[in-house]
Amino acid sequence: MSNKPVGMEVSVALSETIMHCDVDVIAAYPITPQTHIVEHLADLFADGEMDAEYIPVESEHSALSACMGSAAAGARTFTATAAQGLEYMHETLFIASAMRMPIVMAIANRALSAPISVWGDHSDVMAARDTGWISIFAENGQETVDLAIMSFRIAEDHKVLLPVFLNLDGFHLSHMIEPVLIPSREEVKAFLPEHIYPAPLHPSKPVAMGECAGPNIYTEAKKQQWEVLEKSIDIIRQVFADFGKQFGREYHLVEEYKVEGAKTLLLTMGSYSETAMTCVDKMRAQGKKVGLIRLRCFRPFPFDDLRKVVKNADTLIVLDRSLVMGGPGGPVMSEVRSALFGRKGMPKVSGIVGGLGGRDITVEDFEKIYDLGEKLANDQSREFAMYGVKE
Amino acid sequence: MVKSDKDMTWHELNLGCMITDVGNTMQYKTGDWRSQRPIYNFERCIKCGVCYIFCPEGCISRNDAGHFVADLFFCKGCAICERECPTKVITMITEEDK
Numbered sequence: 306m307s308n309k310p311v312g313m314e315v316s317v318a319l320s321e322t323i324m325h326c327d328v329d330v331i332a333a334y335p336i337t338p339q340t341h342i343v344e345h346l347a348d349l350f351a352d353g354e355m356d357a358e359y360i361p362v363e364s365e366h367s368a369l370s371a372c373m374g375s376a377a378a379g380a381r382t383f384t385a386t387a388a389q390g391l392e393y394m395h396e397t398l399f400i401a402s403a404m405r406m407p408i409v410m411a412i413a414n415r416a417l418s419a420p421i422s423v424w425g426d427h428s429d430v431m432a433a434r435d436t437g438w439i440s441i442f443a444e445n446g447q448e449t450v451d452l453a454i455m456s457f458r459i460a461e462d463h464k465v466l467l468p469v470f471l472n473l474d475g476f477h478l479s480h481m482i483e484p485v486l487i488p489s490r491e492e493v494k495a496f497l498p499e500h501i502y503p504a505p506l507h508p509s510k511p512v513a514m515g516e517c518a519g520p521n522i523y524t525e526a527k528k529q530q531w532e533v534l535e536k537s538i539d540i541i542r543q544v545f546a547d548f549g550k551q552f553g554r555e556y557h558l559v560e561e562y563k564v565e566g567a568k569t570l571l572l573t574m575g576s577y578s579e580t581a582m583t584c585v586d587k588m589r590a591q592g593k594k595v596g597l598i599r600l601r602c603f604r605p606f607p608f609d610d611l612r613k614v615v616k617n618a619d620t621l622i623v624l625d626r627s628l629v630m631g632g633p634g635g636p637v638m639s640e641v642r643s644a645l646f647g648r649k650g651m652p653k654v655s656g657i658v659g660g661l662g663g664r665d666i667t668v669e670d671f672e673k674i675y676d677l678g679e680k681l682a683n684d685q686s687r688e689f690a691m692y693g694v695k696e
Numbered sequence: 697m698v699k700s701d702k703d704m705t706w707h708e709l710n711l712g713c714m715i716t717d718v719g720n721t722m723q724y725k726t727g728d729w730r731s732q733r734p735i736y737n738f739e740r741c742i743k744c745g746v747c748y749i750f751c752p753e754g755c756i757s758r759n760d761a762g763h764f765v766a767d768l769f770f771c772k773g774c775a776i777c778e779r780e781c782p783t784k785v786i787t788m789i790t791e792e793d794k
Contacts, residue, residue, distance in 0.1 A: 405712035466711065504714055513715035525706035526713050532706070 310484035315446040315473065316341035318485040319411060322450045324355045325493045326457050329380035332360035332371035336390040337423045338475035339413040343385055365390040369397040369408075376406035377514055379505030381457065384408065387475055388415035388429045395433060401468045402437030403530055404515055407460035407502070408468040409453070410438075414575065414626075415475040416662040424663020425475035427575065428627040430603075431636045433470070437530060439537060440470040440604040442574045446483035449473045451554055454493055458544050461500045465537045470604075474576040476663065488552065496551050538605045558607035559614050560599040563589060567596030569679055570618045570652065572641065574600045575626070577666050584671035595675055600637065608644045612651065621645070621652040622678030624692075626660040634658055634689025655681035656689030664693065726753065730773035732788040738763050740783040747777035747786065 313321075320342055323331075331350070333343040350359040358375075362368045368384050375382045386394065391412060401408055412430050416422040430440060439459060443449040449471070456469040473479055488496075504512050518526055538558065545556040560578075563585050564570065573581050578599040588595045598614055600607075615621050625635020633639050638656030645651040655678040660666045666674070674692055681690055710716060741763050748756045748764045755770035756777065766777065778786040 403712060404714075503711060504716065511718040513718055514712060516713065516715055518713060521702050522704060522709070522713075525704060525709055528706040529709050 310486045313485050314482050315449050316479045317345050319449050320345035321487050322453045323383050324349050325490045328357050328383045330358045330375035330382045332362050332368045333384045334365050334368045336387050338479045339385045339387040365393040369394040372408045373401050373406050376408050377506045379502035381500045382408045385411040387413040391429045398436035405466040407466050409456045411471045413475040413479040414472050422662040425477050426626040426661045430472055431627040438468045438470050441602050442472045444576050444578045446485040455544050455548050458497050459541050462540050465540050477576040534605050558602045559610045560601050562597040564596040568594040569620045570596050572598050572623045581671050584668045611644055618652040620682040622655045625658045628658050653682040657692050659692035726770050727768050732773045732790045734766050734786045736785055741785045746780050750776050750780045
């Protein structure tokens with residue numbers, strides 16, 4: 306490849322990268338705002354540039370089912386979806402993870418209906434957060450491309466063999482034209498070894514997958530699955546480190562921005578993080594002791610990494626872009642609060658829900674969020690606050 | 697013979713609970729929840745094999761005399777063979793009465 310970034314829509318850059326990952330099978334159904342990803346992959350396939358099978362299925366439920374068949378046969382498998390499409394494949398999500406199918410799925414994160422919204426937030430993946438998939442968030446086009454390559458290596462590692470959600474914000478990332486460096490096929494090949502599934506479906510060595518388990522063994526099956534997902538955090542950390550060595554771009558489970566000396570930290574995930582960084586720069590210039598952390602990996606949840614990063618702050622404000630109905634506010638805040646609860650020296654946690662259904666959060670908004678979060682930290686009268694609601 | 701799942705720990709389970717000794721259903725006793733079992737009056741048997749065809753468990757086979765008999769290790773006692781037998785060879789009796 307050339308070492309010059311090219312201006313490209315992030316969906317297109319992701320598709321080109323998927324091609325460079327030498328994917329064997331893609332089964333997908335188009336849904337806004339994921340459409341450009343699967344459209345461009347279909348183009349690459351139709352033009353003969355990609356040596357793969359492309360299965361245009363009739364629904365998302367079928368898309369993931371076809372992907373499971375492909376992964377069971379030992380093929381490198383990719384799909385993409387968003388919002389209602391992800392929820393339509395919901396029951397199969399659990400099966401893919403429990404059957405240890407190393408599928409990579411890009412989610413162009415979008416709000417859930419009703420009311421119908423095609424615009425971005427994290428409601429879709431948060432409704433699927435406990436399905437046993439690894440869940441990683443990109444903040445810009447370059448990260449989307451890089452994390453796509455890493456997702457295959459993580460998923461296919463023999464100590465992992467689990468499916469991966471690669472989250473990129475709908476429209477704010479999927480439809481943005483950004484300068485992106487796309488690693489060449491050769492560079493990807495040097496990083497991503499050939500995928501060899503340990504016991505693929507093959508007539509010469511028959512195996513049975515997805516069979517019944519009675520009360521004697523179901524608990525053990527779930528325990529094993531939990532252990533594998535939890536331990537995958539070490540492999541993810543290693544893959545991030547190896548990627549940094551080869552490509553020079555660093556990734557961490559919990560990303561830090563101006564955390565040093567910060568008394569108030571904000572936690573974000575996804576593309577809004579870059580706006581938050583600009584806000585931190587502005588507030589730091591005014592002498593305010595604020596910093597930012599971004600959760601790169603939501604599942605498995607990096608409890609220890611998080612605690613290490615936040616332990617010197619007084620307040621930790623968590624911005625959620627989805628709302629748990631009838632619950633304590635946002636799902637990320639809920640997780641963060643339980644990670645810190647009952648431990649000495651940890652910051653107070655404020656939960657703020659905002660940026661729903663594609664609503665922008667500007668630099669000025671983030672300043673207000675820092676203020677609101679600090680007030681909320683000492684307010685016992687409510688669990689969380691929704692930012693920017695017209696009262 | 698693989699280890700029974702009654703004794704297996706979570707460490708011992710295959711990847712994704714995959715079964716590698718395919719065909720191990722043969723070790724799975726489905727006859728232990730049966731509440732009734734077939735008994736036979738072979739004097740009426742015309743060896744037509746209708747019971748063999750209809751058995752949903754596939755547990756009926758032909759013996760040396762040419763009669764069709766259920767394997768009670770697998771037979772769930774559904775009584776379909778009794779209903780389908782054209783010459784009324786088969787009678788179901790409850791397990792308590794056997």
